[in-house]
Amino acid sequence: MSAPATHPVTAPVLTVEGLEKRFAVRGTFGRNAKTVHALSEVSLSVRKGQTVGIVGESGCGKSTVARVIMGLIRQDDGIIRLHGQPSDHLPASLKKRRRIVQMVFQDSSASLNPRLNIEASIMFAPMVNGTSRDEARTHAHHLLERTGLDPAQFAGRYPHELSGGQRQRVNIARALALRPELIIFDEAVSALDKSVEAQVLNLLLDLKKEFDLSYLFISHDLNVVHYISDDLVVMYLGQIVERGPADLIYAHPGHPYTRALLAAMPNPDPETRTETAPVFGDPPSPIDPPSGCRFHTRCPFAEAVCEASQPDQQRIGADHDVACHMADGTSGHSRAGSIEQ
Ligand code: SF4
Numbered sequence: 557m558s559a560p561a562t563h564p565v566t567a568p569v570l571t572v573e574g575l576e577k578r579f580a581v582r583g584t585f586g587r588n589a590k591t592v593h594a595l596s597e598v599s600l601s602v603r604k605g606q607t608v609g610i611v612g613e614s615g616c617g618k619s620t621v622a623r624v625i626m627g628l629i630r631q632d633d634g635i636i637r638l639h640g641q642p643s644d645h646l647p648a649s650l651k652k653r654r655r656i657v658q659m660v661f662q663d664s665s666a667s668l669n670p671r672l673n674i675e676a677s678i679m680f681a682p683m684v685n686g687t688s689r690d691e692a693r694t695h696a697h698h699l700l701e702r703t704g705l706d707p708a709q710f711a712g713r714y715p716h717e718l719s720g721g722q723r724q725r726v727n728i729a730r731a732l733a734l735r736p737e738l739i740i741f742d743e744a745v746s747a748l749d750k751s752v753e754a755q756v757l758n759l760l761l762d763l764k765k766e767f768d769l770s771y772l773f774i775s776h777d778l779n780v781v782h783y784i785s786d787d788l789v790v791m792y793l794g795q796i797v798e799r800g801p802a803d804l805i806y807a808h809p810g811h812p813y814t815r816a817l818l819a820a821m822p823n824p825d826p827e828t829r830t831e832t833a834p835v836f837g838d839p840p841s842p843i844d845p846p847s848g849c850r851f852h853t854r855c856p857f858a859e860a861v862c863e864a865s866q867p868d869q870q871r872i873g874a875d876h877d878v879a880c881h882m883a884d885g886t887s888g889h890s891r892a893g894s895i896e897q
């Protein structure tokens with residue numbers, strides 16, 4: 557699988573700047589309350605027509621980013637902008653945000669009301685937003701058709717009468733119902749069989765063109781993210797450690813964590829297999845994350861400076877940033893300046 561060609565530069569639909577999110581967790585008997593640092597200084601943007609992929613191990617904060625952007629949870633700090641305008645948590649602002657941004661989750665059945673048939677599920681949001689019943693029904697049938705489900709066959713069915721792939725097509729149709737500009741997919745194809753996954757990914761590429769959409773695509777599967785993304789964001793323990801054009805990062809990963817993730821990817825071609833050891837062990841707890849570079853407890857290149865100070869993002873190529881002391885020629889790391897394109 558290969559990624560789509562890099563998208564031409566367009567204006568951002570979504571920009572997030574300096575997102576911080578902390579969760580309080582209670583200790584035994586309510587004592588020893590601790591803080592989970594779910595997101596730290598997360599900044600990214602999605603341009604019109606672009607697909608940005610977010611990858612990272614489970615617990616790295618990628619789903620929290622999605623939920624904050626959707627307004628399902630509130631950030632502690634940082635700004636969310638839509639078309640350059642700040643979007644807050646006041647009801648009118650959230651309503652506007654959800655017209656522009658929609659989300660498709662992993663669990664296709666939990667997202668659908670079991671008591672509503674497919675047609676009613678898709679019609680629901682447009683009708684709440686003032687669309688007439690007839691117009692909402694016509695639009696729902698059009699969307700079913702566009703997502704590969706014959707309305708004559710599927711409109712009257714209930715979620716339990718559909719396969720996982722069909723339910724996810726309905727969720728995609730629901731996400732399209734309010735004519736959004738950006739859709740967030742949070743592990744949206746992860747529960748599907750490989751053959752169904754490929755069909756749904758190709759459907760997403762077609763819909764993106766047809767409806768002039770932008771995507772934020774979150775997945776733990778690097779092959780899938782590479783296939784669909786123009787740009788890539790790599791997260792580790794609530795922080796962005798690398799970002800840039802997807803093709804470039806897959807060909808020349810800069811951060812040791814990205815290199816380890818890519819080395820752990822199943823690759824059927826022995827010519828291009830890497831000898832780099834995959835990242836070992838589990839990530840540390842986001843409660844009291846490691847000092848300095850959060851990856852230093854697992855990084856084969858860690859030195860004293862890595863534990864002592866947090867690396868800033870360094871530009872190592874066109875739109876390609878890496879947060880590692882080895883990318884900074886002045887960091888004091890013995891390999892300082894060695895990460896470049
Ligand atoms: Fe490894 Fe140090 Fe770079 Fe962190 S800053 S990734 S520990 S070399």
